[in-house]
Amino acid sequence: MALTLLELTDDLDPEAELNLMFPTVRFRSHTQGAIDRCLDWRADIVMLADTGHDVLVGYVDFLVARSAETPGVRFAEILDSYSSDAEHFSILFAHDWLRPDIEEQFDVSADYAVLTLGIYVEPLLRGHQIGPWALAEVAHHMLLSHTGLIIAPAGGEDGQSTVEMTDFERRRGTHRARHWTDAGLVPLQSCPDFLCGSAAYTHMDTARQALADTAAATFALSAATVREHATILDADPC
Secondary structure (H helix, E strand, O other): OOEEHHHHHOOOOOOOEEEEEEEEEEEEEOOOOOOOOEEEEEEEEEEEEOOOOEEEEEEEEEEEEEOOOOOOOOHHHHHHOOOHHHHHHHHHEOOOOEOHHHHHHOOOOOOEEEEEEEEEEOHHHOOOOHHHHHHHHHHHHHOOOOOEEEEEEOOOOEOOOOOOOOHHHHHHOOOHHHHHHHHOOEEOOOOOOEEEEEOOOOHHHHHHHHOHHHHHOEEEEEHHHHHHHOOOOOOOOO
């Protein structure tokens, strides 16, 4: 099991320097119960420390929503049964599947969609495109056919599925949606507070290749800085 940054530095001298490298994503399913149209997943963002330990530095929480051959329960009800973050996506659904205008934007009849509930990266490692890199990896591994879409709310790497901007952010001219364009996603024309990517196009593959430097980078942190600023990540959430 991967250690958290705080666990890794617990026995280190405060002056010691820690090097993190080779980020990977490790997928695990949290799905329980009988709702097979919406599967609950987490992709842990794990890096290798020069101590030889695997270190948990973030995660991507997402649902894999699947269409049904026959009309059924309202999809908003399915999302509501998961969490408030999942419920944010209900605006993108008509009755039991995605709104037609969303599929029309990408000229695809989608039979599944990856709904990104939240992306979290340790604050000490933000600003290095680890979040977009992780999102691109999720898209690469989960969009296995050209009939899939991946959707993410505008926001950053703090784990929150925050769709609406505050008045302060609007006055500053903040463009949070642009953050995930580095992963190859584009704003939805009818719901610009969300971004979307389609497996039918090459944008996401191109973006993933452009993020190769992030995957090859080494990040140096002092043990003292980690103890002062690192967050307590749950390596095995229930």
